[in-house]
Amino acid sequence: MKKKIITIIAVTLLACLLFGGGVYVGAASNGAGSQNDPVVSLSYLEYRLEQLGDVGQGSTVSQPKLATGYKKTELARGERFMPGEGGVIVLYSGKCTAVGNLLDLSSSSVLKESSAIPAYSQILVPDNASGVVASEKTVLFVIPGE
DSSP: HHHHHHHHHHHHHHHHHHHHHHHHHHHHTTTTTTTSOOOOOOHHHHHHHHHTTTTTOOOOOOOOOOOOOEEEEOOOOOEEEOOOOOEEEEEEEEOEESSOOOTTTTEEEETTOBBEEEEEEEEEEESOOOOOESSSEEEEEEEEOO
8 A cells, every 4th residue: 555655656746747847848949038938028128129229219211112103004906015125014904915025024934926914014125126915905004115
């Protein structure tokens, strides 16, 4: 009987030690002080705010510039549009095909003669002899080339 009680106590102590060790290892693996740690000390917060500097205290933060210069162009069926060398075309609605070789900047591919122009892709026109022809009523947004 005494051996049973000693065995039960020993097994219980061993189980507690293993469980406690697992909890300790689990807590350490979350990385105390890391991004996953929900507790932030005041000194760490002050340090990070100091690194940011004066942002939000009267200083100006530059906003990203939006692309400007796009002009809306509507084409009827069969109408050709040649924006010139260096021009950019974005197909907004309708369907059109390539005249000459065009560069699809959105997918990094070359559109050969008579290829369908994908909607909403930025198409670069490499020369004055290239452009698009509308297969139906089409709306383009264009930055004219030279």
